[in-house]
Amino acid sequence: MTALSVRNLAKTFTMHLRGGISLPVVENVTFDINAGECVVLGGPSGAGKSSILKMVYGNYGVDSGEVLIAHDGKMVDLASADPRTVLTLRRDAIGYVSQFLRTVPRVSALDVVAEPLVVRGTDKDEAQQKAGEMLSRLNLPERLWSLPPATFSGGEQQRVNIARGFITHHPVLLLDEPTASLDAANRAVVVGMIAQKKREGVAMLGIFHDEEVRAEVADRIVDVTGFAPKVAA
């Protein structure tokens, strides 16, 4: 079953502050992802992997093409959807594990992780318990749970971020280098969590620079260099 279908996406940035120059990034980006499958975007830095991920999540607008996401029994185009529909899709259908944690002042790590469940109506105690389970699994020392993550190390912040991204049950999950600043033991934990999501039928689209991790999680690699714009602007 197709969970995410990307059709003919194209993106060009127009830099108005640089005399209006055009920077074509990608064109004809087309691929499908089935439920339970993890597809990894491949290609060197600057090929447009992050841009594709951001277009699929709606952080970047698209010049043309569609991002079809299964929701309520039909395929909904996120690329042309109004802001409310995008927010609904993000609540119910598509999740995103970003590379960096955007920290909110004063909010504890446990609440940062529990928040996605709380805003979806889960009881606060239950959400916190689940958040604790996620953080334990990722080996974040319990003494850090009550502290705001702003002062945590890069690896600790990333684990908080992963816990927050994995705690919900989105049928489609985007992964932007979730293992970048982790040690080998924690990378293995994340690989295990991705495998579990696959068994639960989650479709994943990710960027992984670590070759070992990529080899373990990827069912298929989509080479982004194939989407390079043909005509120079």
Add this chain to the structure above:
Amino acid sequence: MSDEPLLRVKNLTKYYGSRLGCADVNFELYPGEVLAIVGESGSGKTTLLNTLSANLEPSSGEALYRMRDESWRNIYELSEAERRFLTRTDWGFVHQNPADGLRMTVSAGANVGERLMAVGDRHYGKIRDTALDWLGRVEIAADRIDDQPRSFSGGMRQRLQIARNLVTGPRLVFMDEPTGGLDVSVQARLLDLLRQLVGELGLSAIVVTHDLAVARLLSHRMMVMKGGHVIEAGLTDRVLDDPREPYTQLLVSSILQV
């Protein structure tokens, strides 16, 4: 989120004599939605906020509001009494300068209690209990209830103003640079508090700010204004991560990184 908007704004235009305040503004606001209006000084964002909150009459256009009885009313055609009821109960307005939204020479408790009395609450003990509860929610110590806001710090005054506005359970809150004149550390605390209250209470809010970090943290959607016109609008992270208009690109690229 509910499927029916709370507010529908159509072609709202405000001139001061021949000078343009804001022109042809159109949007809908849904329950639970926070809309940020950003732009530089003189872009028309405060004029728009004051017009939306019925403090100014528009030159043309309308703002339809879904009342508690589900009837749709153009707020500029309400009677004075109806409008007063709306602004005192169903709406809140958080001013940049707390002194504009508070009565500085009556106690903190009375500042909160006054809005309750405006909706017909008469039981003194109950009003005081509610005021105490709200002071707690905005993190003001209970033993300050009888002090006047004159003796409060800027951050405390702003939190008191927020409590005064939210105590009547409004459905729509207007905020004009709510973290404006505050220290960065105080701003962070206030932002976190606002974010939490807006989420818990399911409020709709329209927030005017020139601070894009405030917009990012608080709002779902944003509108960018320049010269009285809305030049770009959309999902907050789309506008901030992929700005299209030259002016929006300038705004986003002007943020200092720390």
